[in-house]
Amino acid sequence: MIRYLLIVMLALITVSASAQQGMVTLNGYVKDAGNGEELIGVTVYIPVLKAGAVTNAYGFYSLTLPKGEYEIQYSYIGYTFKTVTITLDKDVANNVELASEATVIQEIVISDKRIDENVVSLQMSKNTLDINQVRKLPALFG
Secondary structure, eight states: OHHHHHHHHHHHHHHHHHHHTTEEEEEEEEEETTTOOBOTTOEEEETTTTEEEEOOTTSEEEEEEESEEEEEEEEOTTBOOEEEEEEESSOEEOOEEEOBOOOOOOOOOOOOOOTTTTOOOOOOOOOOOOHHHHHHSOOSOO
16 A cells, blocks of 8 residues: 555656656846836736736746747836847746836927906896886786
């Protein structure tokens, strides 16, 4: 009984070791190209595998992937999109710098006219009746 248990455990260890041999780790830091500051929350994505990661508070990311050649996409709001092709045949450290994407826009002028521009006095309302209209009105209560 113990023999069978040892054989099964040895087979499982061999299978898991051979399965892990096909996996490698891609990691690195993503920084600002201008000042070298770490960028938090950069998206690191591999479209072929539909897998990805996001950089942590130190700008670090790590992905465990099968061996092969991959196109890695780095994107972050306010920075240029970057694509890098990497061959993963062993563990790779790939540090990336993203350039700030400054957009210069022209001056915007907002103007408006007053809604009550035609109002000239504070009088609430006024009805004008001439004497002929008053005479035509029926007399009520006498």
